[in-house]
Every structure is written in structure tokens, then in C-alpha cells.
Amino acid sequence: MDTAMHHDALHDLLSELAARHQVPGAQLAVCHEGERFVVHAGMADTASGSVVGPDTAFPVGSLTKPFTAGLAMILVADGDADLDEPLTGQLPEFDAGALITLRQLLSHTAGLPSDVPEGTSDVGGDRAVWVARHCRRRDLAHPPGTVFSYSNVGYVVVGRLVEALTGMTWQEAIGAILLEPLGLQPAFVAGPVRTGRPVAAGHAVQAARGRVVPMPEQELPEVELPNGGLALSAADLLMFAGLYFADCPDPKPLDRTTANDMCFDQLAAVAVGPYGMAEGWGLGWARFGDDGSHVYGHDGTGDGTSCHLRFDPVIGSAVALTTNANTGRTLWEDLAPRLRALGLAVGDRPELQPAAQPAGTSRPAAPDACLGRYTNGDTAFEVLRGDDGGLLLSFGGAPHSELLCAPDLRFVMRELGGGARSAGRFVTDPATGRIDYLQITGRLAARA
Structure with a gap:
């Protein structure tokens, strides 16, 4: 052809x-x-x-993150940053940085909350002030280095580190150090530039x-x-x-x-x-x-x-x-x-359709141990039993999705009304067998 x-x-x-x-x-x-x-x-x-x-x-959207990571890694290669040293030395405003490294931030294992809290945009683009307010040791959702939990907050901190090391804003640095040398003209969806x-x-x-x-x-x-x-x-x-x-x-x-x-x-x-x-x-x-x-x-x-x-x-x-x-x-x-x-490797993902049930049988009920409240930072999820015996996921005080759960505690989350699907699971503690976590789109919420 x-x-x-x-x-x-x-x-x-x-x-x-x-x-x-x-x-x-x-x-x-x-x-x-x-x-x-x-x-x-x-x-x-x-x-x-x-x-x-x-x-x-x-x-x-989040495809920005690999570019921010590439920018940070250029600074590592230049000797300006270290992947495995605690970050408080270079970011004194980052209280949790006494426990966290750049490697953990880039790989979503730093334990920081997943999402930036609503109503915190009053600082504009001043990431130093924002990090001081919202990235303290008591704000950690998980002990650093122990679990993967996707974190937008972590990449705000990486952006702040770039600014501290270069003396430029993140926008200036991503353009001058990474994109413009590639011949790419950056565009931004917010900010002064x-x-x-x-x-x-x-x-x-x-x-x-x-x-x-x-x-x-x-x-x-x-x-x-x-x-x-x-x-x-x-x-x-x-x-x-x-x-x-x-x-x-x-x-x-x-x-x-x-x-x-x-x-x-x-x-x-x-x-x-x-x-x-x-x-x-x-x-x-x-x-x-x-x-x-x-x-x-x-x-x-x-x-x-x-x-x-x-x-x-x-x-x-x-x-x-x-x-x-x-x-x-x-x-x-x-x-x-x-x-x-056509021969292109595009990556496998979890099946987003619930497993078919044998004819004449009903989907097995998820155990009551799944029910309860799970939190990650300011985000709280409630897992409830629906009228049909299945599971409902609620956050913000209203049911959002049904959870079509398999016997191994993996599930397909299907949005009510809209029908959008995501894969997730309940996670048990190997030592106790207790269901301690709810994981949705990589975000790990701990039982409250």
C-alpha cells in the first residue's frame, strides 16, 4: 500500500x-x-x-504531565535537582517534602492527595504560597513510597520545583527549556501567557x-x-x-x-x-x-x-x-x-464491559465489606447498597455511578444517566483480609 x-x-x-x-x-x-x-x-x-x-x-489536559516530567528530568541531568533527596532543602515551603522525593512525585507514589481542592484558586499562579498551604505532612493521603495514587497535586509541586530551580515561571521554563528547542510553539489554556x-x-x-x-x-x-x-x-x-x-x-x-x-x-x-x-x-x-x-x-x-x-x-x-x-x-x-x-501497539486496558453472566443467573452480590466511606484528601466517596442489591457510588452527596462488581472485587463504574465507564477495584489488606481501599482511575481512597 x-x-x-x-x-x-x-x-x-x-x-x-x-x-x-x-x-x-x-x-x-x-x-x-x-x-x-x-x-x-x-x-x-x-x-x-x-x-x-x-x-x-x-x-x-493531563498529557501535560509527561512534558513537566521531561522538564524536571532535564534539571536532574544538569545536576540542579536530585531524584532521591527529600525536597525541603530546595523547597522550604513544602512541609511534606521532608518525606518526599522528586522520583515519588513523578511516579505518583508521593502520597499526596489526588486532586486540587475546589476554592483554592485565590493564589492565582503563586505555587509557592499554594504548596505551603496545601502540601503539609498532615495533608498526605498515604505514606510516601508505599502505594500508587494518581496525583494532580504532585505535579503542582513539580511545577513549583522547576520555578525555584530556574528562576522562571513554569510557563516560561516549559517553553524555553523543553518545547522551543524542539521547534514547538507552546499554547496554554490559562495563565498570563x-x-x-x-x-x-x-x-x-x-x-x-x-x-x-x-x-x-x-x-x-x-x-x-x-x-x-x-x-x-x-x-x-x-x-x-x-x-x-x-x-x-x-x-x-x-x-x-x-x-x-x-x-x-x-x-x-x-x-x-x-x-x-x-x-x-x-x-x-x-x-x-x-x-x-x-x-x-x-x-x-x-x-x-x-x-x-x-x-x-x-x-x-x-x-x-x-x-x-x-x-x-x-x-x-x-x-x-x-x-x-494495522500492527500498531496501543496498550491494553481493563475491560470496560462487565463480565457476562451465564443465562438464567444473576450477578453475585458484592460483599457488605465493600460498603462504607472512603477518602482521598478533600474527596469523599460513599459506597452504598442499591435497591436492586448492587453497589452505588456517591460523592458530593448524590449517587453518581453503579459499580458492576466481579467476585475478585474489580468493577466497572458506570455513570448514572450518562453511561460513561471506568475500571476500578476494591483493595484488601493482605495481612487482615479487610477491604481498606477503593481505587478509581488510579486514585486510591482509603477507608475512613
């Missing part, structure tokens, strides 16, 4: 799936067997009528009402820029992934050793891994299995956007998808097996 046919087939595939999932606009970038293909389709903003081009930036580069608007697909509603602004507090503030194209993501290919001998502004270290699983010694998100975690990158291969990458969602990146550093293949709708995740779930059939 020649290059034009490859390009056309990918464009047709992207257009087909975007229409199926009511995604207004998307980009797909692929590196496979030494060839690169970038296709795009649809509208960047349904309100203005602007179309998606190859350089349109999409808010990539944006860009003249076109940025796609997010969209909320309201399938039941047959509506697609544009969301012109990303509601991200400025303090959270290091964990979710970048806007990039699929081609930009593909270029960044290429730094980690084994056949890239001089991946400046990183170096070969640093790039390799970031793709090394850090979770061998932790008791609870990242079930529901990945199989392992490096320094900024998630690790996925795929038919014996190790695939790395990250996902990111914003307000009405969903973006995905996977790469195999050994064989040098990669795929990046950017979309501007909340249904972009289901587009990715449909796209992944189609790409796998």
Missing part, C-alpha cells in the same frame, strides 16, 4: 469515528515502520466555524438531546498549569514521543540516559499499582502491556476535550489522537483495536 493510500485510509478512519461519536474535530498522527502520517478532520470550534488544521492546538496559535474549543456532546455544545474556556486554575495547562497538536505529541525511541541517539533537549530512565517502571516496591489506568508507571509516563510489548504514553481530558498518546520505544512506533469533545475517549476506544489490527 503506498503512502497516499495509507494517508487516505487513516483520514477516512478518523472521519468515520468522529462522525460516529459526534466529535466536531480531531487529529491523528502515526509513526509506523519509519513513516509518519498526520491527518485531521472537522471543526475546531462549532461556534465560530473554524476548521481543524494540522497545526491546531488542542487542550491536552497564551499564544497567537489557534486552539480548538472543547465541546460537550449531549447525546440524549442531540446537541453538541461548545465550551469556549477551559476552567483550569492557573496554579494547575503544570498538571494540565498545555495545548498541542497530535503532530507535536508525536514529535515528543520520538525523543524516547531507542533509535533516537541524541534526543535533545533530553539525553539518551534521561529518556531511557523516564521509561523505566518505578512501581516494583509499592503495594498497590495503577489498576484502571495502566500496568506500571515510569517518570511521567504510564506503562501499558500490549501482546508482550511495553507501550508507554498518557491520556488527557479537559473541558470537552480528550487526547491520547502511545509509543513503543523499542520498535519506534507511536500514535497520537487529539479530539475536541467529551466523547473523544470512546472514539479512542474504538480506534485502538483498528490501529492494533
